[in-house]
Amino acid sequence: MNLNESPEDKAFREEVATWMAEHLVGEYEVLKHRGGPGDEEAYPELRKQWEKELAAGGWTCVGWPKEYGGRELSIEHQVIYHEEYARAGGPGRVGHIGEGLIGPALIAFGNDAQKAEFLPGIVKGETYWCQGYSEPSAGSDLANIQTKCWVGDDGDWRVSGQKVWTSLAMDSDWIFVIARCEQGTKGRHGLAFLLMPLDQPGVTIKPIHQISGSAEFNEVFFDEAVAKAGHIVGEPGDGWKVAMGLLEAERGVSTLGQQMHFAHELDLIIKAAKANGQDRNPLIRDRIAKAWSGLRVLRYNALRMLSGGADVALGREALIYKYYWSNWHRDLGELAMDVLGEQGDVPAEDFDILRLQQVFFFSRADTIYAGTNEIQLNIMAERGLGLPREPRG
Amino acid sequence: MDFSLTDDQIMIRDAAQDFLADKSDSGAVRRAMATHDGFEPDVWAAIGAELGWCAVAVPEAHGGMGMGPVELMLIQEQAGYHLLCSPFFSTVCLGATLLNSLGTDESQSALLPAVAGGELKLAVSMSDKLQLKADRLGENWSLNGQGLQVCDAVNDSMLLLFARAADGVGLFAIAANTPGVTLSSQTGWDATRRFSTVELDNVVTPMRCDNPGRLQQGGPRATALARLYIAAEQLGAAQRCLDLTVAYIAERKQFGRVIGSFQAIKHRCAEMMVQIEGLRSGVYGAAAQAASDAPVEILNMECAMAKALASDVLFHCAGEAIQLHGGVGFTDEYDPGLFFKRARASKTWLGTPEQLREEIAGVLL
Numbered sequence: 053m054n055l056n057e058s059p060e061d062k063a064f065r066e067e068v069a070t071w072m073a074e075h076l077v078g079e080y081e082v083l084k085h086r087g088g089p090g091d092e093e094a095y096p097e098l099r100k101q102w103e104k105e106l107a108a109g110g111w112t113c114v115g116w117p118k119e120y121g122g123r124e125l126s127i128e129h130q131v132i133y134h135e136e137y138a139r140a141g142g143p144g145r146v147g148h149i150g151e152g153l154i155g156p157a158l159i160a161f162g163n164d165a166q167k168a169e170f171l172p173g174i175v176k177g178e179t180y181w182c183q184g185y186s187e188p189s190a191g192s193d194l195a196n197i198q199t200k201c202w203v204g205d206d207g208d209w210r211v212s213g214q215k216v217w218t219s220l221a222m223d224s225d226w227i228f229v230i231a232r233c234e235q236g237t238k239g240r241h242g243l244a245f246l247l248m249p250l251d252q253p254g255v256t257i258k259p260i261h262q263i264s265g266s267a268e269f270n271e272v273f274f275d276e277a278v279a280k281a282g283h284i285v286g287e288p289g290d291g292w293k294v295a296m297g298l299l300e301a302e303r304g305v306s307t308l309g310q311q312m313h314f315a316h317e318l319d320l321i322i323k324a325a326k327a328n329g330q331d332r333n334p335l336i337r338d339r340i341a342k343a344w345s346g347l348r349v350l351r352y353n354a355l356r357m358l359s360g361g362a363d364v365a366l367g368r369e370a371l372i373y374k375y376y377w378s379n380w381h382r383d384l385g386e387l388a389m390d391v392l393g394e395q396g397d398v399p400a401e402d403f404d405i406l407r408l409q410q411v412f413f414f415s416r417a418d419t420i421y422a423g424t425n426e427i428q429l430n431i432m433a434e435r436g437l438g439l440p441r442e443p444r445g
Numbered sequence: 446m447d448f449s450l451t452d453d454q455i456m457i458r459d460a461a462q463d464f465l466a467d468k469s470d471s472g473a474v475r476r477a478m479a480t481h482d483g484f485e486p487d488v489w490a491a492i493g494a495e496l497g498w499c500a501v502a503v504p505e506a507h508g509g510m511g512m513g514p515v516e517l518m519l520i521q522e523q524a525g526y527h528l529l530c531s532p533f534f535s536t537v538c539l540g541a542t543l544l545n546s547l548g549t550d551e552s553q554s555a556l557l558p559a560v561a562g563g564e565l566k567l568a569v570s571m572s573d574k575l576q577l578k579a580d581r582l583g584e585n586w587s588l589n590g591q592g593l594q595v596c597d598a599v600n601d602s603m604l605l606l607f608a609r610a611a612d613g614v615g616l617f618a619i620a621a622n623t624p625g626v627t628l629s630s631q632t633g634w635d636a637t638r639r640f641s642t643v644e645l646d647n648v649v650t651p652m653r654c655d656n657p658g659r660l661q662q663g664g665p666r667a668t669a670l671a672r673l674y675i676a677a678e679q680l681g682a683a684q685r686c687l688d689l690t691v692a693y694i695a696e697r698k699q700f701g702r703v704i705g706s707f708q709a710i711k712h713r714c715a716e717m718m719v720q721i722e723g724l725r726s727g728v729y730g731a732a733a734q735a736a737s738d739a740p741v742e743i744l745n746m747e748c749a750m751a752k753a754l755a756s757d758v759l760f761h762c763a764g765e766a767i768q769l770h771g772g773v774g775f776t777d778e779y780d781p782g783l784f785f786k787r788a789r790a791s792k793t794w795l796g797t798p799e800q801l802r803e804e805i806a807g808v809l810l
Binding site for chain 2: 053054055056057058061128322325326331334337338340341342344345346348349350351352353355356358359368369371372375376426428429430432433434436437438439440442
């Protein structure tokens, strides 16, 4: 157990930092710290251009195997990459769903034709993806998928139904969808995993206006929309397996980058407190120290997850992580607004203040998406502590 | 960067777990609580002479094993889990840490080999309320006043006490049976760890231990490590509170089902798990910093974080253990109350959560 970085790691850190310092300038300067959760509508076109800039430097898909265009970086170097990207103020990645979710899923479950068709576009920063899982009746109970698919007379798939909470659908070219291919089945059986272009007659995207004032989530409606016969991943019926495998593909390497953004938010709070005198309020000082402490915990917890070594309670650190960071972040948002006081009550022009307001509002979603607090507690009690499972209807 | 435990570290932890499960079960803890000195001599003898725990963090030059904060943290976690009653914490985590961090070469040579061999018990005060005065008396020092909150002092301890001398604060070693020393031990609500007040009346000792060149860095480092080690103990104790609770609710039936199947109970246990695993990450991280090249200012913040969090988490979990055990949790016969009392006592000592967070805030703001 040692936190000293090897000379090689330091050199790599330097390499990433230098590249960022040299490229996140000029027209891209405005993107610094922009486009994160709650701010995803910021500069969509410029951020896509930035993705191509990254791709040209070889900084997309850094963890992918070289044969698919990645850098095949070690876990340690992926972590360093994400940290330095965020430390430099690198903008929210429009390509993260392609790079982090569907790309690895295709590498694991896709056929050669699918890999050849889709992976290069992701690596080059040219094709953007979104995820079609949740539905109005399939939230916490994700397996309760109602969207239907069937094979049409022409041999292609037809899809009808509705997806919801689809992040970035408005900026995406493709969507991957789980839909029920065996009518009459329930739960995780009888599902198919399909790849579909969004720009087609049977697809309608409607933004969801959120309490945060932004609209990064969408509803996506399918009315006999088409997925090509060759665009099913795995066999009909394998949909759930592919979908779950995809969720496991991300080992959490990007999470240390996320923490750099959190650290930046805490810095903004400290700056605001110093500016308005709240830095002398003992209760605020206590909460700022608590927030700092929580961030240390998150960092060490992520390092534990990534080391995956022999630990007294193997896996528990991974089980708690989402609950820990999302609740910590929600508290951070509340702290931010308490520090801002009246300044927080009006949508700010100054992005350093607006960012804190976004954290306050958007963090209410953090404890809902990707497993609500309540679902997380069930999972922890059942898988972590071996307590009896919840009854199912 | 490496955040995993080595095979040796895992071995040390597992050996501690096995030994304490056998020698520090509920019955043993209660027997120790009932003794005058607060520990069972044969358990202490086994720890020092047979298991070699006292040698773990003592440098090899002084007869130790030359390992470090990570190993000691792992032992402390187990000590907390089993509510070990022993002068181990005072001798090794406080005393040897002080001598290692700021002691003169002479004092290290004089005391550390006996500590490493398990032959010497150190009783230490970390109180910042300094009410002792030291005056030159030829080659020796004469000490007067009151030593407060001296941990684990018994008749054959060596006392390590800070006192004010003409040239500043110094650290002095005094055998507890020296003429002029009066120990008054108080058994607190938490009878698993003892504190004494020590009256010194013209007590003469030749041994001043502090090395002025090491004091500035070594003082804060010793304080930080002391906080780390008690945080590790609190972590272990919190884990035990959860384990006791989960075992109980998996058996206890009401309304025809085990109460562990009720979501109201499951969620509270899961919440304890969240806090405990987060704390474990914090404590391991602080220990890893102590084992790396972290400057003392960073180490201070890290260990203050660990101790503040540990105090809050243990107190929460001990309270939850009582509540989720229901009526029997309130009885003296069941163990949650023992952890609740340890939780309360260790929260006050070596910095309250509020004080520690103010230290952190002072750096951040």
